[in-house]
Amino acid sequence: xxxxxxxxxxxxxxxxxxxxxxxxxxxxxxxxxxxxxxxxxxxxxxxxxxxxxxxxxxxxxxxxxxxxxxxxxxxxxxxxxxxxxxxxxxxxxxxxxxxxxxxxxxxxxxxxxxxxxxxxxxxxxxxxxxxxxxxxxxxxxxxxxxxxxxxxxxxxxxxxxxxxxxxxxxxxxxxxxxxxxxxxxxxxxxxxxxxxxxxxxxxxxxxxxxxxxxxxxxxxxxxxxxxxxxxxxxxxxxxxxxxxxxxxxxxxxxxxxxxxxxxxxxxxxxxxxxxxxxxxxxxxxxxxxxxxxxxxxxxxxxxxxxxx
Amino acid sequence: xxxxxxxxxxxxxxxxxxxxxxxxxxxxxxxxxxxxxxxxxxxxxxxxxxxxxxxxxxxxxxxxxxxxxxxxxxxxxxxxxxxxxxxxxxxxxxxxxxxxxxxxxxxxxxxxxxxxxxxxxxxxxxxxxxxxxxxxxxxxxxxxxxxxxxxxxxxxxxxxxxxxxxxxxxxxxxxxxxxxxxxxxxxxxxxxxxxxxxxxxxxxxxxxxxxxxxxxxxxxxxxxxxxxxxxxxxxxxxxxxxxxxxxxxxxxxxxxxxxxxxxxxxxxxxxxxxxxxxxxxxxxxxxxxxxxxxxxxxxxxxxxxxxxxxxxxxxxxxxxxxxxxxxxxxxxxxxxxxxx
Numbered sequence: 001x002x003x004x005x006x007x008x009x010x011x012x013x014x015x016x017x018x019x020x021x022x023x024x025x026x027x028x029x030x031x032x033x034x035x036x037x038x039x040x041x042x043x044x045x046x047x048x049x050x051x052x053x054x055x056x057x058x059x060x061x062x063x064x065x066x067x068x069x070x071x072x073x074x075x076x077x078x079x080x081x082x083x084x085x086x087x088x089x090x091x092x093x094x095x096x097x098x099x100x101x102x103x104x105x106x107x108x109x110x111x112x113x114x115x116x117x118x119x120x121x122x123x124x125x126x127x128x129x130x131x132x133x134x135x136x137x138x139x140x141x142x143x144x145x146x147x148x149x150x151x152x153x154x155x156x157x158x159x160x161x162x163x164x165x166x167x168x169x170x171x172x173x174x175x176x177x178x179x180x181x182x183x184x185x186x187x188x189x190x191x192x193x194x195x196x197x198x199x200x201x202x203x204x205x206x207x208x209x210x211x212x213x214x215x216x217x218x219x220x221x222x223x224x225x226x227x228x229x230x231x232x233x234x235x236x237x238x239x240x241x242x243x244x245x246x247x248x249x250x251x252x253x254x255x256x257x258x259x260x261x262x263x264x265x266x267x268x269x270x271x272x273x274x275x276x277x278x279x280x281x282x283x284x285x286x287x288x289x290x291x292x293x294x295x296x297x298x299x300x301x302x303x304x305x306x307x308x
Numbered sequence: 309x310x311x312x313x314x315x316x317x318x319x320x321x322x323x324x325x326x327x328x329x330x331x332x333x334x335x336x337x338x339x340x341x342x343x344x345x346x347x348x349x350x351x352x353x354x355x356x357x358x359x360x361x362x363x364x365x366x367x368x369x370x371x372x373x374x375x376x377x378x379x380x381x382x383x384x385x386x387x388x389x390x391x392x393x394x395x396x397x398x399x400x401x402x403x404x405x406x407x408x409x410x411x412x413x414x415x416x417x418x419x420x421x422x423x424x425x426x427x428x429x430x431x432x433x434x435x436x437x438x439x440x441x442x443x444x445x446x447x448x449x450x451x452x453x454x455x456x457x458x459x460x461x462x463x464x465x466x467x468x469x470x471x472x473x474x475x476x477x478x479x480x481x482x483x484x485x486x487x488x489x490x491x492x493x494x495x496x497x498x499x500x501x502x503x504x505x506x507x508x509x510x511x512x513x514x515x516x517x518x519x520x521x522x523x524x525x526x527x528x529x530x531x532x533x534x535x536x537x538x539x540x541x542x543x544x545x546x547x548x549x550x551x552x553x554x555x556x557x558x559x560x561x562x563x564x565x566x567x568x569x570x571x572x573x574x575x576x577x578x579x580x581x582x583x584x585x586x587x588x589x590x591x592x593x594x595x596x597x598x599x600x601x602x603x604x605x606x607x608x609x610x611x612x613x614x615x616x617x618x619x620x621x622x623x624x625x626x627x628x629x630x631x632x633x634x635x636x637x638x639x640x641x642x643x644x645x646x647x648x
Binding site (some may be wrong): 001004018019020021022023024026027029030033034036037038040041042044045048061063100111113114117119125126127128130131133134135137138139140143144145147148149152153154192195196200203205206207210248249252256260264266268275276278281282284285288289292 | 322347353357358363364367382413428432434435450451454456459460495498500506532534536551554612623627
């Protein structure tokens with residue numbers, strides 16, 4: 001009896017140790033994958049970006065070190081498929097992403113709040129509100145963006161509700177400056193594109209809204225807060241974590257579907273300039289990380305101001 | 309006396325007027341107006357979401373011979389489904405199996421992704437091996453780095469696939485993984501398919517939110533690590549599994565990034581329609597439509613109609629599945645611990 005106990009101790013590890021080991025085993029496939037499918041390609045990308053890449057006689061790859069030449073070429077000699085300089089593409093894409101980012105986040109919060117309200121027919125509305133998860137697939141977005149069917153409908157029906165009508169109304173009957181009106185009409189014209197990006201974010205925001213316990217709202221009501229105050233003082237602060245997550249997700253999603261990604265492909269496979277394509281990839285990567293850093297810093301500052 | 313009477317009557321009338329529920333009292337009117345505003349808002353938003361798909365429909369359901377008729381905007385002048393028929397005969401080669409295969413592919417990838425991500429997520433949430441924090445940082449980092457940025461080297465890496473020279477040592481040559489279905493499954497198994505680090509993150513957050521007592525109870529009952537995980541933790545993770553499974557399925561089915569680069573000739577519906585409806589194929593497709601359905605020779609609208617029909621076909625199974633699963637996701641949403 002005693003012997004078997006000793007035997008058990010010998011053969012069975014302590015639970016905490018076994019948990020550590022098994023936990024590591026659970027993450028092991030991912031770690032292997034990280035090395036094979038991520039670390040190696042990424043190091044190679046950085047390596048290639050500092051080299052002239054040629055195909056050797058045997059079909060292998062021949063690297064000759066060329067310093068920063070690829071980067072210099074990328075920004076001085078090369079152009080995009082639409083013959084813009086690379087700098088301009090980066091500037092345009094970043095500007096678009098940073099204007100669309102707050103719009104998408106606010107819009108998905110808005111959708112989540114609508115979906116969370118109680119009204120007849122809510123289940124049908126919810127089905128439609130989460131449709132962007134499906135309709136936001138790259139293939140579908142690309143093909144519906146400028147389909148001929150749509151342009152036929154818009155030219156036929158556009159006489160009455162053209163894009164410019166709203167802008168003209170705003171411009172003539174309000175005191176908004178011209179730039180604001182132009183920005184607003186651009187946003188409105190872009191609404192169908194923005195809305196396809198809101199699927200996952202709406203879902204996350206709705207999860208956040210549902211996890212707020214009703215007692216918070218009851219307390220606020222007893223204290224005599226109106227719904228406006230409840231929104232800003234209860235809902236928004238409690239959604240802070242979710243918002244950070246949503247902002248990061250949206251930023252990454254926008255960068256993934258930006259034109260820069262298409263250019264990387266073009267440099268590699270259409271123009272077969274692997275070295276320069278790698279340099280572009282590195283700049284792209286740095287761009288994403290810097291943009292993310294800026295956004296996170298901004299959110300942190302907002303959080304600090306809020307707490308003060 | 310008379311005056312008095314009059315005033316009481318007056319009083320009575322006014323008091324009665326304020327007591328009787330008038331449909332046009334102020335309060336009712338405000339609630340009615342705000343209700344109207346709310347519903348028009350909702351209808352507007354729904355319209356904006358559906359608009360890109362709605363605009364495809366009139367052209368798809370017009371008879372191919374009648375396409376481009378200037379009289380019709382939303383309602384086809386002559387109803388017909390021959391563009392869908394064309395998609396079935398030409399793009400799917402008269403075989404439903406292409407659709408089934410690509411659904412099966414998405415389903416397999418989805419199951420692998422859920423399995424692997426749940427394991428990784430559990431490990432990151434509940435065990436503490438050395439360097440766990442760093443691994444979690446890596447997971448986030450992988451999510452942040454856009455996958456296109458290392459497309460070139462990943463492609464070359466797969467073309468001459470070798471792990472630390474091991475294959476060279478044992479087989480004498482490296483392996484060409486490009487254009488083989490196994491590549492996509494390998495990516496999923498090792499956790500690098502579409503947005504898989506996001507799934508790991510979701511599972512980690514979820515398992516972190518589960519009470520520790522569940523685990524302790526199963527430990528006291530004598531269950532080991534694996535039994536605890538598969539019998540207790542995994543069944544408890546249903547909300548997270550459902551959410552991740554739906555996202556994984558949709559993204560795997562709609563993915564033309566990995567499938568296009570690493571297995572171009574595979575039976576993936578998205579890739580097939582992407583290849584078929586390249587602008588270069590415009591003439592070919594128009595010609596075929598002309599032969600089969602006797603379309604007009606003057607315009608190329610048949611090509612566009614067929615393209616739109618193919619995207620509708622592509623979407624249909626996804627929408628059907630989504631329709632059935634959607635309600636369950638929303639019900640469970642507050643328990644998917646993305647929030648914490």
